[in-house]
Amino acid sequence: MMEGSHASGAAGDSLWQACIEQLAQELPEQQFNTWIKPLVAQVSPDFSKVTVYVANRFKLDWIRAQYAGRITQMLESLYGQAIVLELAITPREAVARVTPLQLAREMAAQAEPAAELAEENGAGPHKSRLNPALTFASLVEGTANRMARAAAMHVAGSPGQLYNPLFIYGGVGLGKTHLMHAVGNRLLEERPGAKVLYIHAEQFVSDVVKSYQRKTFDAFKERYHSLDLLLIDDVQFFANKDRTQEEFFNAFEALLAKKSHIVMTSDTYPKGLPDIHERLVSRFDSGLTVAIEPPELEMRVAILINKAQSEGTEMPEEVAFFVAKNVRSNVRELEGALRKILAYSRFNQKEISIQLAREALRDLLSIQNRQISVENIQKTVADYYKIKVADMYSKKRPASIARPRQIAMYLAKELTQKSLPEIGELFGGRDHTTVLHAVRKIGGERQQLAELNQQLHVLEQTLKG
Structure with a gap:
């Protein structure tokens, strides 16, 4: 058996790990951590079957209904042949019945995963929730992100001054979140005692709801109003949530008054946000608004080569150009394509070449050519x-x-x-x-x-x- 990336065989390990990593890119973080990350898998020696062990019957039914089809598709795409996916209850729990309390907890995890995860991760007043791997050094620069990167570096070096708030917008997978983490990590390097918090807008919504339910608004305000730097992702999730918008407006005003800095991301520019109060939109737009574009060809090539090196593999330049020309939309898709190529290369014990890349990405290429x-x-x-x-x-x-x-x-x-x-x-x-x-x-x-x-x-x- 293997859990996460640990497998009995190196090839089986690579196959399941590549599948898990791809799902991590596709699914919202809360869904992935709640349902996919805990899965335990066993790959048969001939790769014809993958058995996934689940903790209990409730989880098994949910995985089968929501994720089994996508997991099978991904495994087959990575391996290049048909694979049977089998779901089973973990042997030591096979005879255990799910109590009503356990069932309630499982359903709560589905209904409010963001809040549950925040508590698991200890996201208290002094927990930054930053990913230390997401730095300015690990971000490939190009014309597509140059202005946003320069603004973010300025904020990290002189928080509370120019470009407050900094509003970064663009499509999925272009590096908005990476830039925000980079700002937080750089500030903490220079000022280790600074109060920094990275949070997704869904978590802020959840915190507002819980504060009203539990009447703990003093603690809520202490957490958010005392920060030196607030990094908040995907503010478009505030749409139609009047109470949340009111509380964010209050936090916004309090932070600006004490010269703390706010960095936000969204999938569109401030005035394009639907169902957000006008006074909040005007605050979003009062600092600097910058876009991140889909990366240009040379930047896509650099990203592929750098990422391959970080995985311990050399990618020939001509292969990187082939992939970059065919995968254009965002960095996340590029990284997903690279994982497929690396896994395909390992499973088939072949050198990375344009032909191998064409085989590994045949599904993606056929969709593009057709559409x-x-x-x-x-x-x-x-x-x-x-x-x-x-x-x-x-x-x-x-x-x-x-x-x-x-x-x-x-x-x-x-x-x-x-x-x-x-x-x-x-x-x-x-x-x-x-x-x-x-x-x-x-x-x-x-x-x-x-x-x-x-x-x-x-x-x-x-x-x-």
Whole structure:
């Protein structure tokens, strides 16, 4: 048997560990820690079956209903062949009945995992909850994150002064959380006694609810209002939670009054946040707002090579370029692709090459090739901006048509392997210089215009399914 990353055989260990790591990237942290992390697995010698042992019947039924299908898919994708997943109750607990109290606890863990985990981790007033591995040194810099990184470093060096609050926004897996942890870790290096707290917005919501239920608001205020640095992730989760927004506004005001610093992340810019009170949005927007973009090609290559080295493997540059060209959306997907390649290489005892990468990532590549075509981009953009698909190829030039057309050209260059001349041909036989102009124009404006940037994020996520 193996628990987490410990297995009877090195290859079985690698397979289960790769699967666990991939699930950790896909699932919310609270779900992963509650349901997946405790699982114990045994891989058969021929890799035809993986038996997962679960503590009790309630957990077994829940894992089967919610996660078994995805675990099987992932194991098969990593190994490259069919694998049977078997769920079983851990032998020493097989005859034990689940008491009503145990059942209630299990259901509470599902209903309020964030609160339970905070208590397990001892997230008290002086616990920072920082990940020490997430530093400025371990973050690959590129044009996609340069401004956000520079602002974060300034905050870490001079908290409570400029850029307060610092609001960082962007899509999933682009490194927003990494930057926040880096700020906290750098500040604690320089001021070990500083009160720093990293927290997800869901946990703040949970803390507010519990404080009302238990009438412990003095302790709540002592915890949050006395901080030197508050790092709060995914503030879009405050939407429609009036009481939480009220308490966060109070904490916000108290921290700014004592020159403490606040760093926040979100999936969109402040004015694009739905169902957040206007006075809170104006506070979010009162410091510095910076975006993190999907990483450009050279940055993606550097991330892959660096990450492979940290895993003790050399990735040939041409393989890194192949992967980087095909995995474009975010750092998390890049790291997931790398894990698949490393696991596939170990299982098959083959050197890392473009051909091996193509085999390891065949599912991902087939999805991309099927979904993201220039024609699909044209249709999606036309639908979004409420114009006709035929307008993409026409010679019409009013702004209401020319602008979406340029956006479609930009996305075609970003999301497909087509050359500029090929894209031009698919847009009514236009010259490649017209496409190049559109790509540069939209790419440049994306850095300046928050609204355009958000529209492009929406279109990209729609196209990637």
